[in-house]
Amino acid sequence: MKNLKLKAARAAKDLSQADLAQMCGVSRQTINAIEKGDYNPTINLCIAICRALGRTLDELFWEEENEEE
Amino acid sequence: MKNLKLKAARAAKDLSQADLAQMCGVSRQTINAIEKGDYNPTINLCIAICRALGRTLDELFWEEENEEE
DNA sequence: ACAATATGTCAAGTATATTTTACATATAAT
DNA sequence: ATTATATGTAAAATATACTTGACATATTGT
Numbered sequence: 001m002k003n004l005k006l007k008a009a010r011a012a013k014d015l016s017q018a019d020l021a022q023m024c025g026v027s028r029q030t031i032n033a034i035e036k037g038d039y040n041p042t043i044n045l046c047i048a049i050c051r052a053l054g055r056t057l058d059e060l061f062w063e064e065e066n067e068e069e
Numbered sequence: 070m071k072n073l074k075l076k077a078a079r080a081a082k083d084l085s086q087a088d089l090a091q092m093c094g095v096s097r098q099t100i101n102a103i104e105k106g107d108y109n110p111t112i113n114l115c116i117a118i119c120r121a122l123g124r125t126l127d128e129l130f131w132e133e134e135n136e137e138e
Numbered sequence: 139a140c141a142a143t144a145t146g147t148c149a150a151g152t153a154t155a156t157t158t159t160a161c162a163t164a165t166a167a168t
Numbered sequence: 169a170t171t172a173t174a175t176g177t178a179a180a181a182t183a184t185a186c187t188t189g190a191c192a193t194a195t196t197g198t
Binding site for chain 2: 040041042043044046047050056057058061062
Binding site for chain 4: 017033036
């Protein structure tokens with residue numbers, strides 16, 4: 001499923017996918033794929049993304065038992 | 070760095086590394102390596118571990134700017 | 139002393155995260 | 169119409185997460 005929390009948090013900081021990718025030390029396609037949702041990043045990358053956006057893991061990557069789809 | 074939060078949360082549920090590994094669908098060595106700290110699991114595995122232990126990502130895998138090492 | 143369980147570690151293989159290059163589309167600005 | 173930026177997507181290569189099998193040690197119970 002898409003990661004809309006991430007997309008929204010990035011938009012709230014007015015960063016492009018390329019900007020965020022550079023801040024995290026990964027490629028733009030990696031950020032795109034994570035937002036698109038069809039894959040499974042490493043925790044260290046998730047943490048880098050969180051720090052870049054001023055959020056925590058629970059805020060961007062945790063889902064309560066029933067909130068997804 | 071070692072993940073002592075994980076080790077403690079597992080101990081609190083009286084689970085062996087092998088037990089937790091089986092609950093998460095990974096090998097015992099993978100859990101051992103994560104606790105030992107010298108690698109970088111995927112977010113989906115972190116989430117599986119959290120659900121198995123009744124914790125969230127922030128509780129087991131997040132570190133505030135200054136609390137580690 | 140012996141058996142059983144839990145943990146730590148290593149090496150070789152497999153699966154998959156991530157990169158690089160490239161192309162396509164959409165939008166906004168000139 | 170053209171330029172520039174942001175996004176979506178794909179294929180091939182590389183890095184690394186994870187598995188399997190194996191062995192060693194420590195601990196606890198019999």
